[in-house]
Amino acid sequence: MTATTAFDEMFGLSAGYDARSADGVTAAYRAIRQWLADSPAELMAARRAQAELFFRRIGITFAVYGDAQATERLIPFDIVPRIMSRAEWTGLEHGLKQRVAALNAFLADIYGSQEILKAGIIPPELVLMNPAFCLHMVGRKPPGGVWVHIAGIDLVRTGPDQFYVLEDNARTPSGVSYMLENREVMLKLVPELFDQVKVAPVETYPEKLLETLASVSPRTRRGAHPTCVLLTPGQYNSAFYEHSFLADKLGIELVEGNDLFVRDDIVFMRTTEGPQRVDVIYRRLDDDFIDPLVFNPTSMLGVPGLMAAYAAGNVTLANAVGTGIADDKAIYSYMPEIIRFYTGEDAILSNVPTWRCREPDALMYVLDHLPELVVKEVDGSGGYGMLVGPHAPKATIAAFAAKLKANPEKFIAQPTLALSTCPTATDAGIAPRHVDLRPFVLTGADGVRIVPGGLTRVAMTEGSLVVNSSQGGGTKDTWVVDDA
Amino acid sequence: MRIRVDYSTIYDYERPASNVLQLLRLQPAGHDGQHIVNWRIDSDCDGHLKPGEDAFGNITHMFYPDGLVQRLALHVTGEVDTQESHGVLSGSFEPLPAMAWLRQSDLTRPDAGLQALARQIDAGDALASCHRLTAHLFDTMTFDPDVTHAHSDAAHALSIRAGVCQDYAHVFLSVARQLGIPARYVSGHLVRADGMITQPAAHAWAEALIPDLGWVAFDPTNGVCATEAYLRVAVGLDYRDAAPVRGARRGGGMETMAVAVTTRDAGQVQVQSQS
Numbered sequence: 001m002t003a004t005t006a007f008d009e010m011f012g013l014s015a016g017y018d019a020r021s022a023d024g025v026t027a028a029y030r031a032i033r034q035w036l037a038d039s040p041a042e043l044m045a046a047r048r049a050q051a052e053l054f055f056r057r058i059g060i061t062f063a064v065y066g067d068a069q070a071t072e073r074l075i076p077f078d079i080v081p082r083i084m085s086r087a088e089w090t091g092l093e094h095g096l097k098q099r100v101a102a103l104n105a106f107l108a109d110i111y112g113s114q115e116i117l118k119a120g121i122i123p124p125e126l127v128l129m130n131p132a133f134c135l136h137m138v139g140r141k142p143p144g145g146v147w148v149h150i151a152g153i154d155l156v157r158t159g160p161d162q163f164y165v166l167e168d169n170a171r172t173p174s175g176v177s178y179m180l181e182n183r184e185v186m187l188k189l190v191p192e193l194f195d196q197v198k199v200a201p202v203e204t205y206p207e208k209l210l211e212t213l214a215s216v217s218p219r220t221r222r223g224a225h226p227t228c229v230l231l232t233p234g235q236y237n238s239a240f241y242e243h244s245f246l247a248d249k250l251g252i253e254l255v256e257g258n259d260l261f262v263r264d265d266i267v268f269m270r271t272t273e274g275p276q277r278v279d280v281i282y283r284r285l286d287d288d289f290i291d292p293l294v295f296n297p298t299s300m301l302g303v304p305g306l307m308a309a310y311a312a313g314n315v316t317l318a319n320a321v322g323t324g325i326a327d328d329k330a331i332y333s334y335m336p337e338i339i340r341f342y343t344g345e346d347a348i349l350s351n352v353p354t355w356r357c358r359e360p361d362a363l364m365y366v367l368d369h370l371p372e373l374v375v376k377e378v379d380g381s382g383g384y385g386m387l388v389g390p391h392a393p394k395a396t397i398a399a400f401a402a403k404l405k406a407n408p409e410k411f412i413a414q415p416t417l418a419l420s421t422c423p424t425a426t427d428a429g430i431a432p433r434h435v436d437l438r439p440f441v442l443t444g445a446d447g448v449r450i451v452p453g454g455l456t457r458v459a460m461t462e463g464s465l466v467v468n469s470s471q472g473g474g475t476k477d478t479w480v481v482d483d484a
Numbered sequence: 485m486r487i488r489v490d491y492s493t494i495y496d497y498e499r500p501a502s503n504v505l506q507l508l509r510l511q512p513a514g515h516d517g518q519h520i521v522n523w524r525i526d527s528d529c530d531g532h533l534k535p536g537e538d539a540f541g542n543i544t545h546m547f548y549p550d551g552l553v554q555r556l557a558l559h560v561t562g563e564v565d566t567q568e569s570h571g572v573l574s575g576s577f578e579p580l581p582a583m584a585w586l587r588q589s590d591l592t593r594p595d596a597g598l599q600a601l602a603r604q605i606d607a608g609d610a611l612a613s614c615h616r617l618t619a620h621l622f623d624t625m626t627f628d629p630d631v632t633h634a635h636s637d638a639a640h641a642l643s644i645r646a647g648v649c650q651d652y653a654h655v656f657l658s659v660a661r662q663l664g665i666p667a668r669y670v671s672g673h674l675v676r677a678d679g680m681i682t683q684p685a686a687h688a689w690a691e692a693l694i695p696d697l698g699w700v701a702f703d704p705t706n707g708v709c710a711t712e713a714y715l716r717v718a719v720g721l722d723y724r725d726a727a728p729v730r731g732a733r734r735g736g737g738m739e740t741m742a743v744a745v746t747t748r749d750a751g752q753v754q755v756q757s758q759s
Contacts, residue, residue: 114581128583135587135721138539139579261503261734264532264548293507293730297635304732305505308546311536 006418007159008432009083019423019430028085028481031197035190036080036423036430044079044425047189051079054185075178076474081186082422082435082456086200089452089480092155092163092439095348097448098339100151100441103170103326105342107147111137111322121337126330126358132379134287134322136294140311142320144216144445149318150209150282151441152176152454155349157420164352164417165335166436169381170319170326172284175455175469176440177242180205180249182455182477200452200480206249208442208449209282213250215444216316217279226279229253229269231260233285233301243284250282257285262305265312280316281306287321329378329412330356352417358409366413367404370397373413374465375404388465390416419465422476424458434459436467437478452480485568485712486521488750489673491560491686493729494742500552501736508545509538509671509718510560510728516567516575518716523562529553540668540725541577542718554736558729563750564715571709573691573699573716582693585666591722592658595639601655602662610665614692614702617659621652622707629684634723649688650723652704656690657722666693668719670701671726673747675713683745686728691719715747 007013010029020037039047055074084092109116110127111134117124127133152173154166183202187194210228217226232243234256247254259270260278268275283290289299291306309315325331331338333354339347355362355373366373375387387400404411421432439454456476457467467473491510514520525533531549538544549556588594594602605620607613625645632640632647638658641651653669660667667690674687689703689710701710710716720726 124581124583125586128581129587131587133584135580135584136539138584140539262505263503265534265546292732293505297724297730304503305507305546308507308534308536308544312534 006432006434007157007162007420009157009420009422009435012160017432027483028083028088031193031481032081032083032423035193041429044430047079048425051077051185051189054188055181058181058185075469076460076472077182077185078424078433078458078460078474078476079186079189080423080425080430081477081479082437082458083479083481084453086480086482089200092349093450093452095163096153096439096441096450098343098345098348099153099165099168099335100148100443100448102335102339102342103151103168104145104147104443106338107170107320107323107326108141108145109342110325111140111147116338116341119341121341122331122334127325130325130328130331132322132324132328134325136307137320137322142216142310143218143313143316146216146318146443146445147320148323148326149212149216149320149443151443152438153349153441155437155439156352156417157435157437158417159420163349165332165349166352167329167381168326168332168335169438171324172286172319173438173440174239174242174284175438175457175475176205177245178475179440179451179453179455179478181245182475186477197479198482200482202451202453202478205440205451206246208451209246210250210252211446212442212444212449213280213282213316213318215446216318218313218316219279227269227276228280228282229255229260229278231255231257231281231283231285231290231303233289237284239284246282252282257300257302260303260306262303262309265305265309265314267303267306267309267315278315280318282318287324290317290321324379327379327381329354329376329380330358330409333412352414355413357404357411357413362413363404363408366411367401370401372416374416375400375411375413377410378412379410388416391463391465416465419459419467422456422458424460424476426460426462431462433462434465434467435476453478485566485675485749486751487564487566487673487675487713487715488748489560489562489564489715490744490746491673492742492744493558495556495731496740496742497554497556497733498737498739499735500554501733502552504549504553504556504731504733504736506547506558506729506731508547508558508729509542509726510558511543511545512562512564512672512715512717513541513543513577514575515573515577515716517569517573517712518567519565521563521565523564524560526559526561528555528557528559538725539579540718540720541579542720542726553733566712566715568712571701571711572697573701576699582666585668585693585721586661586664587721588658588661589721589724591635591637591654591724592661593637593639594658594662597642598639598655598658599662601642602659605659606663610663610692611694611697611700613663614660614665614694614700617656618702618704618709619707621655621704625652625655625704627705634727648685649703649705653688653690654722656692656702656704660690660692667691669722669726670716670719671723671728672717673715673745674703674706675715675747675749677713681746681748683747685743686717686745687714688723688726689714713749
């Protein structure tokens with residue numbers, strides 16, 4: 001687990017890195033290796049420049065909090081696709097379906113009869129006293145029984161067959177617009193490569209998402225077309241580009257809180273032709289802001305009365321309210337047990353071994369081994385507020401130790417994984433860079449839908465393990481290729 | 485005691501407002517010591533009242549007045565029979581596990597002052613701690629309606645040692661939860677012992693879960709446990725969860741709100757008139 005040499009997805013573990021060498025190349029990467037070998041440095045540079053131009057034209061940007069230079073900037077895109085074989089993907093897909101089914105069962109249970117707490121599998125305080133456990137959802141059942149309609153499961157790879165789930169994103173996972181845009185740009189950039197390699201399509205994602213949303217509409221009258229909308233916090237949100245992009249691809253209205261209102265426990269959208277009833281809200285707005293009558297009373301972004309309409313069963317929110325508890329990293333550490341409890345099976349996808357700092361023995365171990373561990377806030381995301389021990393100066397580690405001692409229950413720790421690397425175009429030529437993968441799993445009342453692949457994030461800085469776009473990471477197109 | 489409540493809340497907006505809607509927690513649920521004889525919620529605005537129930541077990545109504553509204557009056561009238569139980573609650577509907585009531589909220593989150601108070605109050609025993617806390621707040625805080633507002637938190641109220649019943653309750657909750665005692669906010673009405681029937685606002689106090697007794701109601705504003713003079717309407721983690729009215733509207737400009745409550749012992753009046 002703590003191997004210092006990373007597994008490279010093109011070359012395996014063989015030493016040296018010559019992107020043009022044919023030695024040790026994995027089967028899935030053969031065509032890419034050849035493509036790289038055939039592309040002189042100037043051509044790669046020209047392609048990179050062209051890709052950047054495409055993205056500028058599309059206007060795809062991402063606001064980076066804490067970056068004084070620019071509130072919006074282009075996410076670096078790497079033109080070398082990340083390849084997975086169909087067999088590798090099929091294995092992951094089974095694991096993802098199992099995991100998301102367990103997440104949904106877990107949420108239904110903790111907001112329902114709480115069998116898993118009664119069985120002593122998870123300490124009750126970890127759920128009941130967790131700020132992400134939404135008391136307002138206790139005893140409620142979302143339409144169709146689905147809690148997590150859209151899940152983003154972050155995976156990392158450390159060896160030929162070793163994949164680990166790094167974290168679950170069940171609140172409002174983002175990034176799918178990059179998956180779609182990256183594919184569009186690659187199709188324009190290197191159409192010839194798509195002729196040689198049979199790449200599984202991801203373009204069907206918007207269609208699958210719309211089917212998923214429609215399947216959980218509370219109005220199931222035959223022939224009735226449910227009205228779905230995408231609720232955004234507005235243009236100042238870091239993911240606003242994605243919100244408008246997805247609404248456009250799905251062919252649904254992009255709305256802000258002000259565009260909706262509730263009357264007699266029914267949600268309506270203001271339109272030029274008068275109020276139109278809304279059935280399903282794909283909301284990209286956090287729980288705390290969605291209804292000032294129930295949650296944060298100062299929120300101007302939400303819809304007053306929305307929770308009343310939701311409780312009355314007149315509207316579906318995707319994802320359901322209260323799913324954020326599943327993102328908690330202390331809850332994550334129990335996922336193997338959660339999967340076994342609800343599915344009766346062992347987890348197909350492994351968890352990264354995790355120390356829960358709330359437990360005194362674990363805390364002691366973590367404090368003694370900070371320079372080799374990654375420490376994260378249980379409710380953190382986006383790579384904010386975490387310590388990567390091996391890359392942190394002594395003073396940072398000491399400061400972090402103090403934070404950890406003051407509020408141990410707020411942190412978990414994990415070994416620093418040697419994330420796999422993929423060939424990446426850098427200014428100094430093709431070089432290995434660390435990657436992760438976020439596939440998107442859609443769950444409707446009528447089943448699970450997944451497009452093959454997902455969003456590959458790549459740490460553009462040599463040796464860096466932090467792939468988050470909020471921390472300057474880039475993205476790659478992800479190809480699931482049929483074995484030739 | 486037969487408690488009779490007449491409770492009016494009148495909102496006046498500067499200009500007509502549209503899309504007015506309100507979440508009401510104005511109707512009490514019964515329990516062993518509290519029997520609802522009759523209860524009515526009325527408004528001078530036409531509209532729809534949709535009943536519901538929240539996760540804390542409170543009876544809720546969504547009120548959707550029709551059209552444009554410039555003045556909105558809510559009138560609540562009702563009679564409830566209560567029995568003396570020395571603050572011990574029984575037969576209440578409890579949809580949440582006890583541990584959920586250990587959570588601090590935005591309005592009860594402890595600061596250094598509240599942490600110090602918790603250490604000072606800790607009597608090693610839940611019941612003794614709650615009695616000590618009730619007496620301490622009654623003795624050291626000053627009732628003053630002009631120093632805090634609806635969104636003031638426990639830390640602020642403790643720092644100025646003053647506030648209204650809502651603030652006393654929030655300080656109580658913050659300290660009790662720090663001591664590992666599940667506790668909750670209660671909004672309701674009180675028949676005052678001093679005979680003052682007309683009050684400027686509804687009342688608020690706290691309930692704490694005491695081993696072997698169950699939920700026990702403590703009123704730190706008056707330094708006592710609840711008696712049969714207390715009518716319990718709604719509970720929550722803090723004021724926001726149990727607030728009698730939470731509303732929203734479009735337009736309307738500034739708002740003024742006037743509250744008038746009369747709470748009296750209806751049986752007493754009858755007895756007197758008969759004698």
